[in-house]
Amino acid sequence: MKKRVLFTIAMVSLLLVTCTRRKSKLTFMVGGAPNEVEFWEKLTETFEKKTGIPITLIRQPTDTDQRRQGLVIPLKSKQKDPDLFLMDVVWIGQFAASKWLQPLDGYIRREGFPLEPFFGRVLESADRYNGELIALPVYVDGGLLYYRRDLLQRFGYRSPPQSWAELVRCAVKAQTTLRRENPNFWGFGWQGAQYEGLVCNFLEFVSSNGGRLTTKEGKPSLNLPENIEALGFMVDLIHRYKISPPNTYTEMKEEEVRNLFQSGNCLFERNWPYAWSLHQAKGSAVRGRVGIAPLPGFGGKPGASALGGWHIGISRYSDAPAQAWEFVKFVTSYKVQKELVMGLGWNPARVDIYDDREVGEKFPHLPALKGVFQTAVSRPNLPYYPQVSEVIQRWANRALAGKIGAKEALDKAQKEAEEVMRAYK
Amino acid sequence: MNQGLKAKGAWGTYGFLLPLFLFICGFILLPVAGTFWTSLFRDVAFLPKKFLGLANYIRLLKDPNFWRSARFTLLFAFGSVALEVGLGTIFALLLNEKLPLRGWLRAAVLVPWAIPIAISARVWELVYNYNYGLANYLLIKLGVSSGPINWLGSGWGAFLSLLLADVWKTTPFVTIILLAGLQAIPEELYQQAKVDGTNFYQRFLKITLPLLKPVLLVAILFRTIDALRIFDLVYVLTHGGPGGMTTSLSLYGYKFFLSSDFGYGSAVSVACFLIAFSLSILYLRMGKFGGD
The missing domain is CATH 3.40.190.10 (Periplasmic binding protein-like II)
Structure with missing residues (x-):
């Protein structure tokens, strides 16, 4: 009996310690098929090596609804983690209206970050909410x-x-x-x-x-x-x-x-x-x-063609938004976007990748998709x-x-x- | 014999009950109370939180989709429990007889019960599938049907398909509980009754059924509560379709949680809880549990 009580107390304190542990790393929540998550894991390691910013990946399940739930719970309780996450295009309206997303316009203006390489219509219809840019597309989908x-x-x-x-x-x-x-x-x-x-x-x-x-x-x-x-x-x-x-x-x-x-x-x-x-x-x-x-x-x-795809955003409750922005830039860079196509066969959110020669050789159908994504229609962006x-x-x-x-x-x-x-x- | 307990006094007795009490509070009462508390608010992720009193419940009473899913859920629960108890009783009676290979049969009956619901739902998906499903394959091979049937295509078709899958899955549970009840009935009673010249039906009605009643009620109670929570099967097989005709209450509430309306979703959950709770009380009253 005593042992059990002690054990329980130990477990509870452990739980409390883990929950309140001092935060030192960026956390990025992402799910999907096992090979996709593996790909993201490698990507975060590369990022850590390249920038020296420590980042942890939190694995999520494959199921879209469960991924959403896994994000809503920490965001609703204003947790510092995760700092970054991927969102299905149809969640963005609600996440933005709930004020869970950090506006990116400040960084973009300050650094002169170019938005031209991305599909313009995708940015306007999905990533902009009440005039503010609150996410960037990572990959796109269309019927x-x-x-x-x-x-x-x-x-x-x-x-x-x-x-x-x-x-x-x-x-x-x-x-x-x-x-x-x-x-x-x-x-x-x-x-x-x-x-x-x-x-x-x-x-x-x-x-x-x-x-x-x-x-x-x-x-x-x-x-x-x-x-x-x-x-x-x-x-x-x-x-x-x-x-x-x-x-x-x-x-x-x-x-x-x-x-x-x-x-x-x-x-x-x-x-x-x-x-x-x-x-x-x-x-x-x-x-x-x-x-x-x-x-x-x-x-x-x-x-x-109906627009689908996943977007990256920074949590409003993140305690390291500037570092998180570095990761957003990394994921949407030409190099990583090209790796996404070559490694996973995903359709990049950057238009310039579709004209890449190497990509075109491996995926001859890709150039035909460019036009489809350029005119894709969004589902209503409502909370x-x-x-x-x-x-x-x-x-x-x-x-x-x-x-x-x-x-x-x-x-x-x-x-x-x-x-x-x-x-x- | 009671000396030991008395010597320790009330504190000792309550001390033993304390862990159970804490467990019930922590894992049952608190979450239920918390859900009820949430249901009194407008708790929507993208709107400011606001106390509403019972407004969510008024919305619920006026919500035709709620009533449709409540009707579906009750119909499903009563239908599946009636079939499961009927079939379960027959199986239990058979397995209680001295059949050859009785041990193997008893084990075999349990198989569907041992499979997780989500997985058995996937299996039934393969049975009902229009293009390559087992049901259509057999019917066409046997010449019963000239072309494939879209089993899940109509409200009743989907309802009965779900019912069949649930009956297949949970009849074993009822069978095992009733079998345990049957084994507790002393053999002497039957021997005496045989001496008195009764037939099988008289023995069933006068001995088996009355003595089985408490166990039967427990089985019905468990199954009803379980059936009222039906979620996995519907989620996998129909997702509430066609046209929302098979939306169960828990699936209905789930959709609100999924769209971040925690207040109204909680109200649906509380309503679901109240239905199960009042039915349980009713059954317990009928079974006269608690009183001698």
Whole structure:
């Protein structure tokens, strides 16, 4: 009994000591796949050697929601650690509105830090909040159209479709013929399950029809006629043209869609750039037969790609912001950004890397992505975005399930989104 | 025999209870009280903190999404518990008989229970999958269905799919508890009843069921509380879809925590707790625990 009490006291004091230990190092919180975290670990070591600023890496899990939670807890309790962290692009609005991020404008002005190398639109739509620059992009992501080059050729198409109508025509034609050989063949796979990915797909369809999710003032505008038409088209892909499988709205997330395409059972695929190297890997049924193109648009309108990616920010509660800024500069430097592509195959946030010869040799598809990222559209940068997203997911998914019309779904979504806005004003 | 306890006096008795008391306070009462306290505030990361009184609860009462997830959760809990207790009783009765390989069978029954929920949910994902799922594969091979079925595609389909996965997973738990209860019933009672010329059903209704009742209630209580917290299965299999039709209460509350609305998220959690708590009290009353 006594031993146990002593043990407990010892453990509690140890815990207190660890929590209040005097802080001497920069801490950087980052998660992801094991190879990514390993890469970051090496990077922090290089930084430490180069600058003499000690830095510790705190490993986070792979799951995005858990990474977010792991950051919210220390930030909400105003902890000095972590000084630095990576954020998913959709968190930035809330983190900024919570005043958890250190504005970077001071450093940039003082040092004449050039912002031109970065994707301008990404900086403006994601990293700037109320006029202040509060983060810098580390890597970017955007929706792309993957297609089977061999099949397009077989059916007499010389280039991938530029409009949705063209895509439907092409997919219907191919699917009708190929079904005779393969009953599991589908025309077009995309992400329609009830989760964040659906919002990205919805945003792309909507934007490629000239619609938008919020007004310029940041108020929800979900039931615009353009948006209703776009959602109606998404429903039609499943229920009318039947070129997208019925489980589009139940199971289709990134990996599910990628597997469908990669097993050779799909003509077109909407996915993020990560799918490219996997499609081209050994053992892939579509290796060497995949093409990549910007997403189509409605009528003559240009297609749109939803912006994804991760950004680096400095905590407002950091006790070493100047050193932290050194690390931000390091991570966004040409050299490290190039290492990110070469090592992990990530799409750099700097435009100049896309013209690098060595990078172009290793990733011949990369230059084509430059244009996609330059025009990518952002999800609304609102502090209560997660809840608006939840509303969109729920109602769009219900429409995809065929339970409700596109107009009624978006009218209801609009009403709920307005309520969300009112609740958090 | 009581001399020892008496000699130490009240202090000794309370001293022994103290660690348990501290444990319950520290790990159960404090967090519940803390959650309730948080639910009285507007505690949103990006807004100034403000005392609201019961305003979060008023918002809750007017929130149709809350009611929809409460309805789903209750329906799920009652459905799954009824099936699990029914099947569990049958399995327990069978395993209580002197079957060949009884030990092996008892161990085999436990297998689903030994698998973590998140993993068994992933397994069921592979069963229900539209393109390569086991269920569709079998139905088509057997000629029952001409094409694949989108199991999770409708509200009821998703509900029943979740129910089946949960019943598969937790029936073993009920079976084992009831089996323990069955073994505690003295064999002599049955022998006596047989001498009296009763049949199997009479023995089941007059001996087994009444003597099993306390254990049965414990099983129902545990399962109900557990089923009301259903999270993992929904999170993995449907994520609340299609169209929010399978959002459980804990998933609903979780979404608010995820979007940094700790006040309202806490209110949802407290409501969830109150539902489980009042049902538990009701069961305990029905089982007349505590009184002789």
